[in-house]
Amino acid sequence: MLAIGLYNTYDPKRIHEAHLRAIARAAPVAYAFNFHLVLIGFPFEGDSKEIAEEVAKNTTIGEGGKYLIELAKSGKFHAIDFPRKGFPPQFGEVIATTSKPSEDKVIKTIDVAKMALSGKSFLLVIGLGRHGLPKEMFKVARYHLDITDGMGVSLETCTAIGIIPAKIATLMEALKWMRGSKRYYRWY
Known part of the structure; x- marks a missing residue:
């Protein structure tokens, strides 16, 4: 399983427009590249389907929240509290993006x-x-990923939300293709 985790650093007590926009923008990306979407420390009440419906009714992004609802229906949308003793193991290894x-x-x-x-x-x-x-997330994370692979380019949040799954999914497809090909290119 691959998952995009949105870590709430805005306001843990109430929902802001910035929360809703980030969730609405991340959902179509997660859906398109077959990733799960995990909200971390967002002040929502209810289960994933109820949260998806609440966000969907407040946005026009992602065809009015359609992809967020699809993620929730397929069990690929999750909302968890801030991790006090680590992340739930079903999400796998934690990677801090930086x-x-x-x-x-x-x-x-x-x-x-x-x-x-x-x-x-x-x-x-x-x-x-x-x-x-x-800072505590960097300690908790087993790995740190610079999606620009060593260039150290700081990306705006929504840009990062789009490029991280796109680049990983593209590399996965290329690796699958290369394994099936008679010729093996060492481009990495």
């Missing part, structure tokens, strides 16, 4: 794709808000 990964925790995008193809699950956590992920 333009400044720690040298001892850095992972390349191609390695995420390879491990995902071998059946490993990952939760790629993206911080919402101008400060990104809190």
Whole structure:
């Protein structure tokens, strides 16, 4: 399982327009690239389907929340509290997304794709808000991923929400194609 995790750094007590926009923008991306969508520390009440319906009625993004509802129906939309003792194990290894990964925790995008193809699950956590992920998330995460693979380019949140799953899914498809091909190109 691959999952995009949106970590709420705006306001843990009430929902803001920024929350709704980020969720509505992430849902079609998760749906298109077969990722789960996990909300972390959002102040919603109810189960995933109720949350999806609430967000959908407040947005025109993603065909009025259609993809968020589809994710919820298929069991690929989750809302969890801030992790106090770690993340639920069903999400797999936690990867903090950052333009400044720690040298001892850095992972390349191609390695995420390879491990995902071998059946490993990952939760790629993206911080919402101008400060990104809190410091404790970098400690909790087993890996740190710079989606620009060492260039250290800081991406705007919605750009990151789109490019992270797109790049991983593209690399996975390329690796599958190369395995099935008689010629094996070492481009990575």
